Amino acid sequence: MARFDYLEPQSLDEALGMLEKHGANSRLVAGSTDFLVRWRTGVWRPEIVVCMQHVPGLDGLHFNDDDGLSIGAMTTVQDIEQNSIVRSRYPALAAGATAFAGVQVRNLATVVGNVCNASPAGDTLPALLAYDAQCRIVGSNGERWLPLTEVFVGPGQTALAAGEIMTEIRLPTPPPNSGGLYIKHSPRGAMDISAVGAASVVSIGSDGNCASVRIALGAVAPTPMRAFGAEGRLVGQPPTDDNVAESARLAAQASRPIADVRSGAEYRREIAQVLAERTLRHAADTAVGGVADFDDIRRLAVQTTW
């Protein structure tokens, strides 16, 4: 319960200036849902807290076919979960959002905050990886774009330099005939940290084969991870049960899980394979033939037994 000074910049430039001035003694917060827990338990003890709530222009959530989906830094997880475009075009992300904590936390927590917190178990992260997210990072020397795969460097660690702020995440428009799903494995149906999470996005070409495949896993490695090898196994192949199973096996093989209070390592690997298989199956099945109903997505994302 250390004391800190609380600053509310009114512009991005002001925020950047504050971070530059206070350096390592400061911490940037958006929804503060991660911050408060770590501050209260003494893990984080900044002298200065810089809150982004009042910086204008960061709460946008926009979509067009050319640019895809733009998620501003203050967009909450609940904004994503409730958004009809996300539900229809990015169903795996809608699933990740609805599996995230509970409504009260979703109303505060931001998607960009979830990224910058860089927990291996963050529920929106596998879907963001599976949709090829690009991140806009602004510093005092201008801005740069970084693929999400390069943002995560370790548990709780990102490639952001001191004084940099992530202001936006952009997801390209998924290819036509795409389907996707995220499944969270946790003992509880809500308000729980995932023991394993898996997101798959599959598009089916005119030949009926998989034109593109994205598989991302959470909580089975030091960072959320793409399973590139497993994806390659399925691209250009028909999404038969055998092919899907083999791809899922490779995905699990690429994982590097640990044991903790939630799960043993071997169980995590087994579940990763099951979830990869189930999300791939669902993604391939829903790629052609319309939009999945959100209630179904929600049930599949958090339902514990198949």
Next chain:
Amino acid sequence: MTTQFKVLERNHPRVDAHDKVTGRAAYASDVYLPGMLACKLLPSTRNHARIVRLDISKAASHPGVRCVITGTDFPDIRYGSGALRDRYVMPREVVNFVGEPIAAVAADDEATAQEAIELIEVEYEDLPSVVNPLTAIGSDAATVHPELEEYEGYGFTLGHNVSTLLDADRGDVDQAFRDADVVVEDVYRSQGINQGFLEPMACVADVEANGRLVVYASTQGPYQIRAALAGVLEVPVSRIRVVPMELGGGFGAKLRLAFEAFPALLAMKTGRPVKLVNTREEVFTMNGPRLPVTNYIRSGVMRDGTITAREAYTIFDVGAYLGAGPNSGIGHGIGAYRVPNFRLRSYGVYTNKIYVGSYRASGVADMTFAVESHMDRIAHEIGMDPYDLRVKNALREGDVSVSGAVVPTNGLMETLEAIKEKIDWPRDLEDGHGVGLALCEWRSGSGPSTASISVNDDGTVSLLTGSVDISGSDTSLAAIAAEALGIPMDQVVVAKRDTDLAPYTGQSGGSRIVYSQGTAVQRAAEDTVQKLVALAAERLGVPEEALDCEDGRVYVMDNEPQGLTFAQLAAASITSRGGPIIGTASLSSMPYTPVFAAQAAEVKVDRKTGQVRLLRYIQAQDVGTPINPMAVEGQLDGGVVQGIGRALTEDQQFDPETGAVRNPSFASYLMPLAIDLPELENVLINVPAPDGPFGARAVAEPPGFGPPAAIANAVYDAVGVRIKELPLSGERVLSALNGQNADIDFDVDALRRAEGIAAD
């Protein structure tokens, strides 16, 4: 519902409902006194170590700090919460678990107090420690309490790490095993469990100008706290007043002294009020939860299903101290069955981890998991339907219980039949689906109970008891008073109480408030009526036998218009010979009244992940007369949800080396949420109790006993694996499905040999 009662067997909103929903109800953390200081605690970082140096000088001189205390600031007196005086309120030389408070600070505000805590310097010299109770019971393990044999207590100790051994024997158990057709043997293990109450402990201590200590606390047992504080502070009981504030859940965790002695001593030293509001992490790491239980159980059975012999050896991990009697489960090694020959043993074993506490009939849920899983194993072994096996062996009226008491009239069979009908047993289900049963038993709680009722000027009555309200018990007590007095509920004012105001009473726990305290209220009401009638007889000039009392009025039976209302009698009483009317009652114990409940679970098991999903949960309980059916159902729902958490997700984990709690938060200690639960189905069976107020039985404890076994039995029915360890996590079930379901290693022969019993 047709009923013979005017008030009972009807739903009554809680008397404190408005205060609770509007936020006006005052909890201990709502107490703010002028000049109040904030208290923080320093936890031990070692699980068995001598404190070589404890330097508080920097903390004491930190600006804003008013006082720092350590163990040696308290009188050199051991105290105990269970069977032995085995601890100091704050350690003087040796710490016994990670998290044990070793210093407390009072400062102007909480942040300053915490800063001071971090300025305290501690040097430890580690001592050999032991964390696993099955290791601790062995003779070559480290000794947790080298001075054990000096401790005062009322249990008998075996020395080394065995704090307590309870036993119960009947018949010739060894011969019965030799004569049995089939012998079934199992070992079960249940996990550490946190009580999971909503409101963390909180306390404000204040010293009045006359030197009396006043303690505002979140407690189930104000008189018990008063006695314990008097002991550890060396202050007479009469110099302490404990004010129990609204209770935000306790479930046994708040039956006894928690941390109240720290702000109390700080208040005595500073002369200022001191407040301690514990964090959730402190609740998890400093206040006793339930600890793991290992249960060896063996039965001799005849081919027709008659159980003829039972042996059970139970190891209760009690952690660093006996924070609660660990062994209340011993008689429950038999369950709700007639078993003519048995040998039951219950060991309380010290380890260097957080001390054991109480939780909703401590130990019985562990025993029920073992016994009711074992019943299904027996049924499987002899090829009998598990329902029929239970019916065949169930206790009947006139049987003798394990404790030797004769079983009175009860609704056990009715609960079984109700469950059978509801779940449509036996049922063929699709693959991956299963149904399981459990039978639960408990007794209505006894103990000292008192009540007083005074008649107000307007004819209403004020009810005063010393019992802290838990789960709407004040409302039930008011209903009992109203029924006995023949007035509506809203004519009963339930007084707020403290240890100065109210007569002594036992703790609010153990399913005793409605049954025992309710009996005291009923008798106090009857005493009140008798006094009202006597006064009316005097004023009306008729004999008492000619009078009746109904609807707040005493009248002449042959001439109804001739009578006096309670208000008139209250007015008259002021100048009467007898004076203002007060009815009282006091009792110390109640007869044995069992409570039986049958439960059924329907589950679906995910064969690929091992995850168990609960589809239905049904419970039928013989509650006797349901005083306030809505409250009864609330108790049934709440208890069964706690049992479901125990079955599926809750798991207090301890570091195998240090014994430290590994998951001290609700983010990692997982209690079930609404989304995890099916609609809960309750059947209230009403076989009135021979004793107890208006035929009411206890309600609170049995609902939580059944789910672990009922769900484990359903999982077996669904996918054919027998899980003998809790919780039934996906990981554990999947391991079993993968053929990796190792039996729990437990050397029962060593315990038998220690008693001189030959191994088979």
